[in-house]
Amino acid sequence: MERTLCTGVDGSPESLAAARWAAAEAVLRDARLHLIHVADHGPNEPGPAGAVARRRARLVLDEAEEQVRSVCPSVRLSDEHAGGPATAALLRAADDAVMTVLGSRGLGAVKGLLVGSVAQGVLARTVRPAVLVRAAERQSNDAVVLGIDVAEQCDEVIDFAFSSALAHRAPLRVVHAWHDPSPADIDPGDRALAEQPKRVREWQGFVDAVLRPWRLKHPDVAVTETVEKGHPAPMLLDAATDAGLLVVGRHVREHPHIGSQTGSVTHHVIHHATCPVAVVPHG
Template sequence: MAEPIIVGVDGSDSSLQAVTWAAREAALRNAPLRLVHVTLRWAYDVPLVPQPAHWGPAAESTARRLLRHASEQARAAAPTVTVDTEIADGATAEAIIAAAGTAQMIVVGSRGRGGFAGLLLGSVSRALADRSPRPVVVVGEPRTEHGTEIAVGVTGRPGQEGTLEFAFHEATLHGLPLRMVHAWTHPAVRAPGDMQPLVFDLEGVGQEEARLLAESIGGWRERFPDVPVVEQVVHEHPARALIDASASAELVVVGAPGPARILGSTVHALLPHAHAPVAVVQQAPPPTRRA
């Protein structure tokens, strides 16, 4: 059986949107769905003021009710998908990562219930995107229309193989074209010690960036010949370019620097403003240079 898709559930409308998206994705991947609700089972002697409610029958009943409602939502969206549930204990992001194990991906809403008790899933989504070795999909507000393509941010630098593979696979599953977005603000540095010029030819640099994009995706076109590809090179901040692309996208795929590293400014700017779900895929670290 395929590895599961994990969804963080906190009872908010945002997390239920994530459940619906994940259920449909699980159906496409022929994968089971696991709904995870995280709670902190505080001891009475924890020095917090005000003291949170202690875990007990009432809290457990609430957690199971949330999961039951989320399960019903998942089955309504994808009746053929196998759904199971789990109550995890601990800090939310770490508990979801631990529950994910070898899962295909983690899916969460962009915003939680808010406040201390709700564990604000908005901060959790960022923490997961920052730390999870698995792809993390952040689902925002519901849309009235489906997107017409998958969009992916392409840097042209090494380490993006996982990001591109995920994007091509999504385009195949959804039967949609793939828009490869390469945004630049200054000429690329090609080698250590290179200096960026203070003045440069926009048209000439744009042509060079287009060549860089074409070179970086050439092999991927051969691996996925049935996926129509649109190459887009823009003189724009990458976050702005991807936010614009998200308006017509079913999903936006972006690479993150890698586990235990701080998310780049592009991902942080994209997550709260994208018009479509965003998949954050950890990139391989750059190769270590030998002295």
């Protein structure tokens, strides 16, 4: 079955930037790019409203295709005009894609990104990786930044980051933030581990152990690690200042319609990162 990337387009600069980014990624990953435009009136809607919606959808899709072809002439394309609601339509398309790419409105480096309700709904519910791309494209290197929590099982997130670094022939920066446990969480026999030099070595050992299988699987990926005491969100934003992609994880919930959330760290970085952010669901 052909690998597919999906991106939603609505004619906005944000969605067109996402389409261009997705096209380059599709070429790198030898995949087809599927453009989807979602409207209140679907392609089979009868009457004048349906006719207007179909004309509007064709104009939006044609513009997106033109922009995509201008940067990636060789990309394989397909397109779709779907009826709303937008979040549900994009989630259906995401089910058949290896990755969904969405635009995000930029408000500047200080205020960060404003992620719309549709994008947040897709991020919180899709079981596939999703990437947010801001409209203000800027020069950056190709480095991939990965935020991990070694206390969690997050193989899907690590695999996506290594695969992305390999596809881009880019270095991978791994960031892990640790904090001191509360005294109540430390057994009497482990008091010595609370001393900071020993804690640093302990956490570094955990990170090395988690990454070892992936280093062996992808020996061509140059990996650097940052293991520091602190809060993960600002550490990730600092590491990703000039990166090409920031990769973070999100827990897959058994009932995703209840309190659809991305987690506090992921929520923070998708609103403030200045580079594309990949959110990868994991168990």
